[in-house]
Amino acid sequence: MTSPNGSTTNLSADPAAIRRSFDHTWATLSPIGRDRVSGGYNRFPFTAVDLSLREWFTAEATKRGLDVEVDRNGNQWAWWGTPTSGAVATGSHLDSVPGGGAFDGPLGVVSSFLALDALRAAGVTPVRPLVIINFFEEEGSRFGLACLGSRLMTGQTNPDTARALTDNDGISLADAADAAGIRAQDMGHDADALAKIGVFVELHVEQGKNLVDQNASVGVASAIWPHGRWRFTFTGEGNHAGTTALVDRRDPMLPFATTILAARSIAETHDAVSTFGRVRVDPNGTNAIPARVDAWLDTRAADEASVSGVVRDLSAEASAAGTAHGVEVEVSQESWTPVIDFHRPLRDRLVATLDTAGISAPVLPTGAGHDAGILSNAVPTAMLFVRNPTGVSHSPREYAEEVDCVDGVIALAAVLTDLLTSPAETVTAGQ
């Protein structure tokens, strides 16, 4: 294989060997946090399942002779070579949405370890260290704010705000972290850790069917749509479902229903996607008119003006519906990620490297957020996508063909080989 800067490596990717290693590694990870009935995963931070995932990561690193560090924000770092600034970083996350799939996150971590194996098998001699990172709380499933590990590290989230976040049982992130042996008081902007990353490449299963349409097993990310989360709180009056006349009710479920339907039609108007996927009803009793409904809106579009337009119009609709039912409506932003255009020279370099390796990788945007998106504000960052035959994600039905996963490992190994062996000044210089 010839890298774009002209040096030649002897990376002879052996698909059969990678496949065997993939099978074995995947099998050790698969049972952790899996619901036996639904087949979905519940991998939430600071739980027993999370501890098992961290132990799995440490074990995979240790058996490869890598040193593992945990940074101030709970992210795990496995080092090939002496930790120093300007390393080539890869990895992803091991947590899941509630009832999530097996691939979203773990595929990137597993592929990183297997790509390292391929590099070693090929005798690649890096001129800078490689580090594989397991990012903490990427999905935001427990504490509501996605990409928390990368947001804290890069200073994009105030640590006081993060520590005060609570889960559905009212447990604060600070208490959960301390109970899991990660000092919550140490969390926050970690310039030392960040300086160690010279360039970051995250491999991820595609969450959509772009690669199916383009008949490609691997793609390169161009951009992440701007996206955010807003909490809609409808406060009415709890009362008896059997004895309260309709005209006497202040039932928050009704304006919530109007808001769900409006979210769909307003998203269509703005060429956006909008979802109410999470709802909390208080007290949630069959024979009780709710006192309050909390619902979380996820909205994304190709440009920021469209997202803002959806939230503006929907807030107005929700407020009007609330007024009609004597229900108070509050809308608060819980997270916001501006549009991410990935580092153009690095992206072009990945496409060229893959092309040289015989892999034709289309360039495509995504509506999904990633730690790579957060890091891209601080360091040159790129993403590789692996084909998803159904496009389904955040579901037990999420899937990737093993042959495509192997292609992903080969692609990542090619990219890492290039980045680890090229002169520093060329790595992100757009060659």
Add this chain to the structure above:
Amino acid sequence: MTSPNGSTTNLSADPAAIRRSFDHTWATLSPIGRDRVSGGYNRFPFTAVDLSLREWFTAEATKRGLDVEVDRNGNQWAWWGTPTSGAVATGSHLDSVPGGGAFDGPLGVVSSFLALDALRAAGVTPVRPLVIINFFEEEGSRFGLACLGSRLMTGQTNPDTARALTDNDGISLADAADAAGIRAQDMGHDADALAKIGVFVELHVEQGKNLVDQNASVGVASAIWPHGRWRFTFTGEGNHAGTTALVDRRDPMLPFATTILAARSIAETHDAVSTFGRVRVDPNGTNAIPARVDAWLDTRAADEASVSGVVRDLSAEASAAGTAHGVEVEVSQESWTPVIDFHRPLRDRLVATLDTAGISAPVLPTGAGHDAGILSNAVPTAMLFVRNPTGVSHSPREYAEEVDCVDGVIALAAVLTDLLTSPAETVTAGQ
């Protein structure tokens, strides 16, 4: 006081004494299962809170020298006199809806103990025993089926069905009962227990403002509206909220929203009340289109045809909305209580007794279900209501003025005195 059959008792109700005793007794019960933040109660069967409530009941009975039995279905019975058939029974329940009020259930139990105290203070000599019953799982908050203790005892619920009911954590009623020391295998129709009840009178806080409108502290029930619970299951396809195009979605939240709004308009059409108070979203993640939404409909009206009409029309609307979104909709009945017309001679007897005691008690229907409604299919049954100044129930804001609670105790004592001292043939014979 003169009872309707002409005998004279020396019941000299002392409001000040009852009030002091009410204060004291209420204070011992109030802290159990109370949420310190909301002030609402979470008193669910077979929990540590439930065990505390049972211990409280036993302690109140024991300090009055009453023997306590637990029947095969988990109901507690406190006996004044030797247990035998044909007793005068009173009482209510101690469990609550999620975030419920302090009065719904407990007021009837506390008033029963205080009425007994008043009877003893007055030197009433009963010709039959009195029994105070704490019914199990009246609200159906944990296992979904209301009035479970009385339904099982009277054979109105199949015990196999009951044992297989599960709570939100998937724990079966059978397992929860066994863990709490109540043998689930013994549950079911209990003719021996039922035969012990000659007549049943339940006192309850009103759940509505009828007594406010009629300027009365105490009322007598005429009927309970027919009512039922139906589970609406919307099954779509879980997927990523950011990467799934609107046209590719099968989002169950949308037909659910249409169904919420239709429930209100259809209830108006049928002169009924309909409520979606309980919702379960799977997986309930902000960035995941739900795979499934379960929602429970509570519907009631003055006549059964109206209730059936609501469910028929709403099922059709839900199904059509489901089809429009590629979502499967299933509707299943979880409980059904036909209209209850309380025993007319007994009801008239209560009104006459109260009138003689100087209490003008209006007769009124209610939309709320009660164990008294279940028992009325098996034995002569009546209810007393105590004024609720706001009408609010199933909410931390549920309330009754203490002066009205004292009136309730006096009314119950008058009724019990009459029933305990009259010849057997006259008790429910319409005299």
